[in-house]
Amino acid sequence: MKETLILSKILLKNSLNINNGKSKLKATAKKLLVFFAVAYIACVMGFLSVELINTLKTVNQTGIFLSLCLILTVAVSLIRSIISSLQLLYFSKDIEYLLPLPISALKIVLAKFNVIIISSYVLEIFTLAIPLIIYGIYMMQEVHFFIMTGIVFMFLPIIPTILSALISIVLMRFTNIFKNKDTVQYITVIMAFVLVIVMQFYIMNNSEMTEFMFANKLLEVDGIAKELSNYVIIVKQAFISLTEFEGLEYVKNAILLVGESITVYLLTGLLTAKTYIKSATNITSVKRVKNAKLNISKRSIARSYIDKEVKMLFRTPAFFLNTVLPIFILPVLLVLPFIDVDMASAEDISIAIKIISENLQNTMGLAIILCIMLFLYIFNYISVTSISREGENAIIMKYLPIDLNKQCRYKAVPGFLLNLFPILLVTIGIKFIFSVNNIFILEILLIGLILNVFINYCGVLIDIINPKLHWTTEYSVVKQNINMLWYMLFMIALGFAIFAICSCFDNIHIVTMLLIAILAITIAFLDNFVKQYNINLFKKIS
Amino acid sequence: MIEIKNVTKSYVKNKKTIDNLNLQIKDGEIFGFLGPNGAGKTTTIKMITGILKIDEGDILIDGKSIKESPVDAKMSFGFVPDSPDMFLKLKGIEYLNFIADIYKVPAEDKKERIEELSKEFEIYENLNEQIQSYSHGMRQKILIIGVLLHEPKNWILDEPLTGLDPKSAYDLKEMMKSHSKKGNTVFFSTHVLEVAEKLCDRIGIINQGKLIFVGTYEEMKEQFKGNNSLEEIFLEMTEK
Numbered sequence: 029m030k031e032t033l034i035l036s037k038i039l040l041k042n043s044l045n046i047n048n049g050k051s052k053l054k055a056t057a058k059k060l061l062v063f064f065a066v067a068y069i070a071c072v073m074g075f076l077s078v079e080l081i082n083t084l085k086t087v088n089q090t091g092i093f094l095s096l097c098l099i100l101t102v103a104v105s106l107i108r109s110i111i112s113s114l115q116l117l118y119f120s121k122d123i124e125y126l127l128p129l130p131i132s133a134l135k136i137v138l139a140k141f142n143v144i145i146i147s148s149y150v151l152e153i154f155t156l157a158i159p160l161i162i163y164g165i166y167m168m169q170e171v172h173f174f175i176m177t178g179i180v181f182m183f184l185p186i187i188p189t190i191l192s193a194l195i196s197i198v199l200m201r202f203t204n205i206f207k208n209k210d211t212v213q214y215i216t217v218i219m220a221f222v223l224v225i226v227m228q229f230y231i232m233n234n235s236e237m238t239e240f241m242f243a244n245k246l247l248e249v250d251g252i253a254k255e256l257s258n259y260v261i262i263v264k265q266a267f268i269s270l271t272e273f274e275g276l277e278y279v280k281n282a283i284l285l286v287g288e289s290i291t292v293y294l295l296t297g298l299l300t301a302k303t304y305i306k307s308a309t310n311i312t313s314v315k316r317v318k319n320a321k322l323n324i325s326k327r328s329i330a331r332s333y334i335d336k337e338v339k340m341l342f343r344t345p346a347f348f349l350n351t352v353l354p355i356f357i358l359p360v361l362l363v364l365p366f367i368d369v370d371m372a373s374a375e376d377i378s379i380a381i382k383i384i385s386e387n388l389q390n391t392m393g394l395a396i397i398l399c400i401m402l403f404l405y406i407f408n409y410i411s412v413t414s415i416s417r418e419g420e421n422a423i424i425m426k427y428l429p430i431d432l433n434k435q436c437r438y439k440a441v442p443g444f445l446l447n448l449f450p451i452l453l454v455t456i457g458i459k460f461i462f463s464v465n466n467i468f469i470l471e472i473l474l475i476g477l478i479l480n481v482f483i484n485y486c487g488v489l490i491d492i493i494n495p496k497l498h499w500t501t502e503y504s505v506v507k508q509n510i511n512m513l514w515y516m517l518f519m520i521a522l523g524f525a526i527f528a529i530c531s532c533f534d535n536i537h538i539v540t541m542l543l544i545a546i547l548a549i550t551i552a553f554l555d556n557f558v559k560q561y562n563i564n565l566f567k568k569i570s
Numbered sequence: 571m572i573e574i575k576n577v578t579k580s581y582v583k584n585k586k587t588i589d590n591l592n593l594q595i596k597d598g599e600i601f602g603f604l605g606p607n608g609a610g611k612t613t614t615i616k617m618i619t620g621i622l623k624i625d626e627g628d629i630l631i632d633g634k635s636i637k638e639s640p641v642d643a644k645m646s647f648g649f650v651p652d653s654p655d656m657f658l659k660l661k662g663i664e665y666l667n668f669i670a671d672i673y674k675v676p677a678e679d680k681k682e683r684i685e686e687l688s689k690e691f692e693i694y695e696n697l698n699e700q701i702q703s704y705s706h707g708m709r710q711k712i713l714i715i716g717v718l719l720h721e722p723k724n725w726i727l728d729e730p731l732t733g734l735d736p737k738s739a740y741d742l743k744e745m746m747k748s749h750s751k752k753g754n755t756v757f758f759s760t761h762v763l764e765v766a767e768k769l770c771d772r773i774g775i776i777n778q779g780k781l782i783f784v785g786t787y788e789e790m791k792e793q794f795k796g797n798n799s800l801e802e803i804f805l806e807m808t809e810k
Contacts, residue, residue: 322685336657421657423621
C-alpha cells in the first residue's frame, strides 16, 4: 500500500510537470495564473448553478439539479478518462523505468489508476463540488448534506474512471488501431473539435429559448437521467445519499457506493495488471512498412528542403494539431454563427450587406479587409515555431551547405502555403457576399499574398532571434512558447500600421501599390540583412 | 585537408574555451581527437563545421574558409554528430533523398549509392520506416550513410562508434581506413583510447582548450617512456 501511494505521488508529480527547474518567480507566476483561472471557472460554474436552480424553482423541481450534476459528473469522468487513461497508462514514457523496479504489476496499475482518479477530481470540482455546495447553501441544507457531498465527491468518479481505464486496456490489448500513439492523438483531438462544432450548433439552435421552455427541456433531460440511473446504479445511490435524510437510507446507499467503488478498483487492478504490462510494452509511434518500393527521386534543394519541413510538420501530431489544424478549424468556428439565421435576421443582414457593399471599395474598407486577413493569419504558428520545432537538432541548419537566408525562406514556405486558405476564404467570401468589382478583389489578393510572405518571413526571424530549442515534449514548443505572443503582438502592430497608411490616402490603387512596394522592399531588406548577419542572428543555435 | 589556424573561442569574457588552436589534418590521414570531458573537443568540431562562430583565427577545409565561404567549405565535408536522434519523423529513404539533394548528388548515382550503402550497413529493409522506429545503432548508421552518400573528401565524426554493433563498428573503421587510403581526410573525436591507438595515423590531445599533444602513437610513447598504455599516458597528460 505504501509503495502504491509513493508511486502514485511520483507519477502525479511527473504528469503535472512539477519541479521542472523553473525560477521561483516563474513558478509563482504560474501558480497565480492557475489560481485565477480556477477561480474564474469556479465563479462561472457558481453563477450557472444559481441560474439553473432558479429556473428549476419555476417548475418546483430543484431536485433535478442534483441528478443533472451527478449524471454530468459520471459522463464527464467516463469520457475524459478514456483519453487520460490512454495517455497515462500507455503513452507516458515511465513504464520503461517502472518495469525494472521491484514493484509488482498490481501496484503499478493501482498507482496509475490513482493518478487517473485524482485528475478526475479536478474536473469534478467544477461539475460536482461547486454546484453542490452552492445548492446546499442556496437551499439551506443541513450538515448531513455537506458530509454526503464530500463522500460522493470522493467515490462517485472512481467506477467511471476505472471503467474507462478498463476500456483502454481492452482496446490496447485486442485492437491494433490504438497501438499507434500518433493515431490516437489525431483521433482524440479531431473528435474534440467535432464535439465543439456540434455543441456550437446545439447552442445556436437553442439560444432563443424562454426560461419556461428551458425548464421543460431540463425536465426532459431529467427523464433521460432517471432512465439512465436505473442502469448506472452509482448515480441512484449518490442521489439517495444526497436527498433522503429521513431514516438511514442515505447512510446505507453511501456505504454501498463506497463499497462498490473500492471493490471495482481492486478487482479491476487484479484482473488487468498482467494484461496491462504486456500491452504497455508493445506501444509504438511507428507504422511499419515492409517490402514497399523505395522512392528515390532527384529534386531541387528548395523542393527537397520544403518537402522535409512539410513532412516533419504533418507527421508530428503535436505540431499538426496546434499549428495546422487551427488554420482550417477556427475560421469555420467563426463563420458558423452566421450560417444559421432566421428570416428576421436574414433581412437585417441583407440590408447590412447592401450598406457594406456601397462603402467597402475605399481605402478604409481595404484596411478592414486586410485586418480580417491578418486576424486569420494569427492562427498560423507554423513559421514562428519553425526553428523551435527542430529542437536541439536545429544545429543541422548550421552545417548544411545552404545559405542561412535561403533556409529561412524555405522555412517560411509551409506557413505561406497554408495561409492561402484564409486568403481564399476572405477573397471568395467578399466576392460572393458583397458586390465588389474584380479589380478590388485582385488588389486584395495581391496585398494578401505579399503580406503572407512578409509575416511568414518575419515569423521565422522572430523564432531565430529567440528559439525554444531545449524541450522535452513537443507540446511545450506550441503551448509554452513566448515567440507566439511576440508574433501576435507583431501582427497587431502591423494591423495598426496598415490602418495608418490606408487612412492617409483616398485612392485605393495608390494604397495598393504603396503597400505592395513597402512590403516588397522590407522583405528584400530583411533577406539581405539575414544574409549579411546570419552568424550573429543564428548564434542561439549551437 | 583541414587546417585550423590560431583559433580562439570564448563563451564568457576572459575565459578561453579554445586557446590559440593550431592543427593541420593532412590528406590521406585518420586523425583522432582526444580529451577529457569539457576539454574543448565538441567546441572545436562545432567551429570546424560552422555551427559555432570563430572568435579569432580561421579554419580551412580544402582551402575554403568556413568563415568566408561557408557553403563551399560545408560542401567539402560530411559530418556525423554525436547524437543520431535527427529527423525522427522522416523515413530512412526520405532522409537519404533529402541529404542527396542538398549535397547535389547526381541523379544517376543517387539510387545506386543509396542501395549499395544501405545494403552494406544492413539497413536496406528498414529504409521505408520512420527513423524514430530505428535503434540507436541504426540511427547512427543512417547518418553515416548520409555522409557517405555525397562522397566528401573530408569526414568529420563526433564519437562515431558509440552505439554501433561490433560488425557495423568494424565496417565503419574499415571504411575510414579505405577513405584515408584514397587520399582523403578523416577527423574524429572519441573517448575510446584503444580505437584511437589502433586506427589513427595521428592523435591530438586537447585539455582545457589547449592542444597538449599532436603526433603518432609511437611519438607519444617515446615522449612518455615510463608508461606503457595509451590510457596511462592520456591520464598523465590530462591530469597535470
